[in-house]
Amino acid sequence: MADLVTMPKLGFDMAEGTLIRWVKVEGDSVAKGDVIAEIETDKATVEVESSFAGLMFRHLVEEDTAVPVNAPIAVIVAEGEEPSEDEINALVGDAGGKTASKPAKGETKTGKKAEEEVKLTVSKPVDEKIKGEDADVSPAGGVRSSPLARRMADDHEIELANVEGSGLQGRVVKKDIETYLDSMRAEGRDEEAEVVGKTLQPLTAFSVGEVPEDEVVEMSRLRQAIGRRMQDSNQNFPHFYLSRTYQTGELMQLRKELNQLLPDSDKLSVNDFIIKGVALALRQYPNLNASLEGEKFIRRHGHVNIGVAVAVEGGLMVVVCKDADRKPLRLIAREVRDMALRAREGKVKNDEIEGSTFSISNLGMYGIDNFAAIINPPEAGILAVSAVQDVPVVVDGELTVGSRMKATLSADHRVTDGAEAAEFMQVLANYLEEPMRLLL
Amino acid sequence: MARMTMREAISKAIWEEMERDENVFIMGEEVGLWGGTYAVTKGFYDRFGEKRVRDTPIAEAAIIGGAIGAALTGLRPIAELMTINFAFVAMDHIVNEAAKLHYMFGGQFILPLVIRVVSGGGRQLGATHSQTPDAIFAHFPGLKVVSPGTPADAKGLLKSAIRSDDPVFFIENATLYQSKGEVPDDEDYLEPLGKSKVQREGDDVTIVAYSKMVPAALEAAEMLSEDGIEAEVVDLRSIRPLDMDPVIKSFKRTNRAVVAEEGWRSYGIGAEVSARIYELAFDFVDAPVKRVAQAEVPLPYNAALEQLALPQTEDIYRAAKEVVHG
Numbered sequence: 001m002a003d004l005v006t007m008p009k010l011g012f013d014m015a016e017g018t019l020i021r022w023v024k025v026e027g028d029s030v031a032k033g034d035v036i037a038e039i040e041t042d043k044a045t046v047e048v049e050s051s052f053a054g055l056m057f058r059h060l061v062e063e064d065t066a067v068p069v070n071a072p073i074a075v076i077v078a079e080g081e082e083p084s085e086d087e088i089n090a091l092v093g094d095a096g097g098k099t100a101s102k103p104a105k106g107e108t109k110t111g112k113k114a115e116e117e118v119k120l121t122v123s124k125p126v127d128e129k130i131k132g133e134d135a136d137v138s139p140a141g142g143v144r145s146s147p148l149a150r151r152m153a154d155d156h157e158i159e160l161a162n163v164e165g166s167g168l169q170g171r172v173v174k175k176d177i178e179t180y181l182d183s184m185r186a187e188g189r190d191e192e193a194e195v196v197g198k199t200l201q202p203l204t205a206f207s208v209g210e211v212p213e214d215e216v217v218e219m220s221r222l223r224q225a226i227g228r229r230m231q232d233s234n235q236n237f238p239h240f241y242l243s244r245t246y247q248t249g250e251l252m253q254l255r256k257e258l259n260q261l262l263p264d265s266d267k268l269s270v271n272d273f274i275i276k277g278v279a280l281a282l283r284q285y286p287n288l289n290a291s292l293e294g295e296k297f298i299r300r301h302g303h304v305n306i307g308v309a310v311a312v313e314g315g316l317m318v319v320v321c322k323d324a325d326r327k328p329l330r331l332i333a334r335e336v337r338d339m340a341l342r343a344r345e346g347k348v349k350n351d352e353i354e355g356s357t358f359s360i361s362n363l364g365m366y367g368i369d370n371f372a373a374i375i376n377p378p379e380a381g382i383l384a385v386s387a388v389q390d391v392p393v394v395v396d397g398e399l400t401v402g403s404r405m406k407a408t409l410s411a412d413h414r415v416t417d418g419a420e421a422a423e424f425m426q427v428l429a430n431y432l433e434e435p436m437r438l439l440l
Numbered sequence: 441m442a443r444m445t446m447r448e449a450i451s452k453a454i455w456e457e458m459e460r461d462e463n464v465f466i467m468g469e470e471v472g473l474w475g476g477t478y479a480v481t482k483g484f485y486d487r488f489g490e491k492r493v494r495d496t497p498i499a500e501a502a503i504i505g506g507a508i509g510a511a512l513t514g515l516r517p518i519a520e521l522m523t524i525n526f527a528f529v530a531m532d533h534i535v536n537e538a539a540k541l542h543y544m545f546g547g548q549f550i551l552p553l554v555i556r557v558v559s560g561g562g563r564q565l566g567a568t569h570s571q572t573p574d575a576i577f578a579h580f581p582g583l584k585v586v587s588p589g590t591p592a593d594a595k596g597l598l599k600s601a602i603r604s605d606d607p608v609f610f611i612e613n614a615t616l617y618q619s620k621g622e623v624p625d626d627e628d629y630l631e632p633l634g635k636s637k638v639q640r641e642g643d644d645v646t647i648v649a650y651s652k653m654v655p656a657a658l659e660a661a662e663m664l665s666e667d668g669i670e671a672e673v674v675d676l677r678s679i680r681p682l683d684m685d686p687v688i689k690s691f692k693r694t695n696r697a698v699v700a701e702e703g704w705r706s707y708g709i710g711a712e713v714s715a716r717i718y719e720l721a722f723d724f725v726d727a728p729v730k731r732v733a734q735a736e737v738p739l740p741y742n743a744a745l746e747q748l749a750l751p752q753t754e755d756i757y758r759a760a761k762e763v764v765h766g
Contacts (some may be wrong), residue, residue, distance in 0.1 A: 148695050151723040167727065168765075174695055279694045 002051040002083045004091055005036065005074040007067045009170065010046055011126055016068045017041045024056040030076055037073070052076045057083070060092065070169045145172035156193065188390060190209040217257060222315040233377045239411040241372045244425045248388045249403040251435040262330070271308070271362045271406075272333040274385055276438045277431035279304045279324035280360055285424040287416050291358045291378040297413055307356030307376060310340045317343045320356040329438060370406045380415040384408045404433075442625055445567060449591040451480050454518060456627050458488055461516060467709070468495040477522050478558065478617055482580040483749040486573055504530040504555065508537050511553040516602060524557040524611060538607040539582030550605040554598075559587070560652055562750055570746070572703035574651075575712075577609050578680040584633050585680040587611035589654025591621040593677055596625035596631030599720035605631060613652040613702070632654030634681040638690065639746055642670030645699040645760050646690040646722040648713050650676040653660050653700040653732075653751065669764055679709055687713065687719075688720050695726035698759045702751060705733035730759040 006019055017039040024036040035047040036056065056430040057077040061067055071093070072092050077083055083091075141161040145153070149172045153160045158175070161181045165172035184193040192273050199372055219227070259267045282289040286300040304325040307318040319334055319339035342348040361373040364387040369411050386406045393402035407428075411421045444452070458464045465488075466481060472495035475482035484493045496503050500521055507519035521527050527534060534555065536651040542551050555724035562569035562707040578585040584606055592610070601608035631637075640661050641656060654675045661671040672690045676682065682734060691697050710731035717729055735749040 073751050146695075146726040147722050171727075336710040 002057065002075050002077045002081065002087065002091055003054070005048070005050065005052070005076060006071045006072050006169070007039070008048060009037070009069045010041055014041050014069055016066050019061055019063060019064045019073060020045065021063055022052075022059055023047070024225055026056055026058060026283065028056045029079070030054055030056050048073075050076065052159050054078045054081070057081075058088070073257065085109050110343060118175050143172060144170055146174065148174050148404070149177050150390065156181060183316060191209050200346050220314050222312070222317070229377055230374050233375050237375050237377065239372075239375060239410050240407055240418060241410055242421050242425055243372075243406060243408040244429065246405045246429055247402060247433045248405045252388060252403050254435045258329075266330055266334060268329055268333045269337075270364065270388055271360070271385070272329055272336065273432065273435060273438060274360060274362065274383075274407075275306050275308065275321055275324050275332050276327075276329055276356065277428055277435075278360060278383060279321075279427040279432055281424055282425055283325045285420065287420060288381050288411065288424050289378045290415055291339070291357070292380070292412065292414055301357040303355075303357060305357045306377070307357050307359035308336055308340070309359060309361040309373075309376075310343045312346075317353055318356055318359055319343055319348065319352055320354065326424065339342050358382070360385060364405070370408060372408045375410050375412055379412075381409055381411040381421070384410065441622045443455065443619060443620055444591060444623050446588070446591040446594045446612075446619050446621075447478065447480060448622045450598055450612065450617075451482070452623070453595045453602070454481070455484065456533070457599055458484070458492060460627065463514065464516045464518065465492040465494065465510075466518040466520060467496050467507060469496055469522050471495060471520050475519070478612075478614065480520075488745045493502070500530040500558050501533055502527045502535040503539070507553055507555070507690045508533060508541070508551065511551045511607075512541070512549050516554075517551045518554045518556060518602065519624040521555065521557045523565075523569055524559040524573060525571050526575075527555070527557055529606075529608045529624050534577070534583070534609070535580045538581045542606070543582060544759075549600050551600075552605045553607045554604075554610055555603045555607070556610045556612065558614045558691055559672055559752040560615055561734075561746060562615050564741060564743055564746060566741050570739040571700070572734065573605075573659075574679060574701075574703055575708050577611075578682075578709070578712075582607070583680060583736045584608045584678065585611065586633055587651040588677060589639070589649065589651050589675050591619065592623045593631055593637070593675070595623050596629050597633065597677060598628045599628075600633050603630070611651065616652055616655070619655060631677070634678045634683055636673060636674055636676045636678070636683040636686045636721060638686050639675045640671065640673040642672040643693070644694055644696070645764050646687065646694045647673045647700060647740075647760060648672050648676065648687055648697060648710075648755060649673060649700040650679060650701050650709070650757075653756070656751070656753045657700055657756055661755045663753070663757045664760055665763070669760065671760055676709070676713075682712065682716070684713070684720060687717065690715055691721050692724045696729075696763045698730045698732060698756060698763055700732040700751060700756050700759075701734075703734055704736055705718050706736060710723055726762045727763050730763045732756050734761050 010017065019037055020040045021038040023038060024030055024034065029034060030050050030053060032050060032053045034050050037048045038048045039046055039048055056074060056090065058075045059073070060075065061073050067073055070348070074090055075091065125339045133355070144165060146167065147158055150160065152174065158177065159179060160172055163172050163176050166176050167173040181193045255268055255270065261366060262268065284303050289304055290300045303323055305320050305322045306324040307320050309316050309318050319336065321336055324332055335364050339348060339352050356376065356379065359376040359382045362385040363371060364385055368386045370386050371384050373382045375382050384407065388403060388405045390401050391404050392399055393404065395402065409421055409425055454466060460581055466484065470477050472485045472490060473494045478717045481493060503519050503521065507517040509512050510517045521530070532541070538551060538553060538555070541549055559574055560572050563570065574585065574761060576585060579582060584604065584610055586597050586601060590598050598610060638659055642661065642683070647657045648659065654673070657673045661673055664671050672694060674687050697714070699713045701709040703709065710733055714729035718725065732751045732755045736752055737749055739749055740746050
């Protein structure tokens, strides 16, 4: 079985290479991995290694010829094999090349007819043909690919040009798309990889007949209460906002290690660490653990009671983890989980939602990058916590991947000022970025 | 179930139907006293007599023409032609009468006719007696063209053909007469006409075949399995009407297909099946469909050359490997 050697693609953007020297001349024996030719690309001169073993049967291009990527350059046959012109032509034809016809140097064919055949083919030099019009015709979509691969690329919104083809002549096939999707997943681009035409809504979705009627619903008491309190806070409390990015790599690692020691029912959430850290930081900044009383007094609370916003049906509630600065993480985790569960079931006790001195709202589980919350009166501040994400970061001048989380403090300017609030955020960083401190 | 040859399965199907319905009779060259060129009607003459097991002159046009007349006037004839190659002599009766009478007379007549023929090469019968021109007959609307690949299907399909009110062109492959398989004993065991069937399941490549290429494809599938490639083999069984559903269902999973037929490649079954794959499942095509078929020459007489020209298990195996790696 004769094998076809094609111009290899030696770089991502390589379109053609110039064959500058044949290392194996016709008739040489070739082992797998032998250098058979030298090729010059825009960037360098490189050696072409053979993937086949046998005899160099025929060069299909002359030296110093520019050849498009994947075009046939030589035929290698098994030792002792003598393929006919038709077989060679079929082989080259299958590979998309024009023809293999080129007289074998020094080879004498028997009979006059054979000579005539050779003459006929001589009049059509090979390099011209390979450079001919066929080489300029690019396949559908610009990339050689199977219809299935094209559809999959469409569905997943992938650029076919970015996918390495493994099929005949570098055709991109299903397997290649799957490999590409796997690599996206490996890079953590799961959501992109899972896209299956989601960004295109079926046209029927826009049909006028299907628009639902307006609906007027009565506000629940909870909804009304939230509205009143938030309106009061947002209109009457002079908010100011400070955002900061926290390094969370160590925290995530510590959490992972601790959770290995804990039963499922006691597993620690990221938020539990934040509650503890905020509580300890507030202990150092009592002015933020405070409430305004009238127009002349500020009450600095002795207890550090952390309110945790919990989404419930039709609204949200703030459950309170009392004396969070004094409780071990494990207890905080259990209390908050129990209270949150009861809040969602509408069975929360009154003293579990009262007495908070500072609140935390965490929307990290929804993948929120950054947000600011409205202060929960009569507190002096609320911390809005966003998702822990792996992001590109610069460490010692090098770009690398780091675990990061953003948090935004909303503070009451009547009680505190930017510098103090910023220091609080910095102290919080000490706790969150060296999370062992939370265990002391 | 009983293990038997395809010859026995075909014989049994005809016997049972003749026992069941006295309007069923068989006519053809040497079907009577001699018991059939391929011994399919052995013992029939003694059991059913000369009126229902009729020897005819060597005159295919007369056999088919007579059978059409009998069918039009209420009988259910089975006309046997010694080989499909002789059907050319009766071509006008087959394609201009059998295929069209029901249609051209506005459905006033039914034509419950079965034409049994023997197709295929490989027995050194020379170029004119070894052809596989199945596709020609499948070209004409109005005929059902059936060709089984297993003994069980031979029985079930032939019984359905005899009970069908439409003309059925039933193609048997001479080299399959000796093939053996389990065949249901049930006298009402019927296989539907115009329904393809998955004969082997697999996820990597779909091999579409019929008749003699079915056992070859199954054999190739076992060889592929040793290489870690699991082939699904879809047996067309009827080439008109052509049931593409199992083929397309399979192809949408495997995305790669080989179509194998014993006849010539050009304008053949493989051409039709692959065209339909491109029409019905273009978005699922991951590699060009490969066709395995007979070399485009009149079939040589020389035994070695004849085998070289005919498609072999090895050809299907190689085509499947190429399709999977392409």
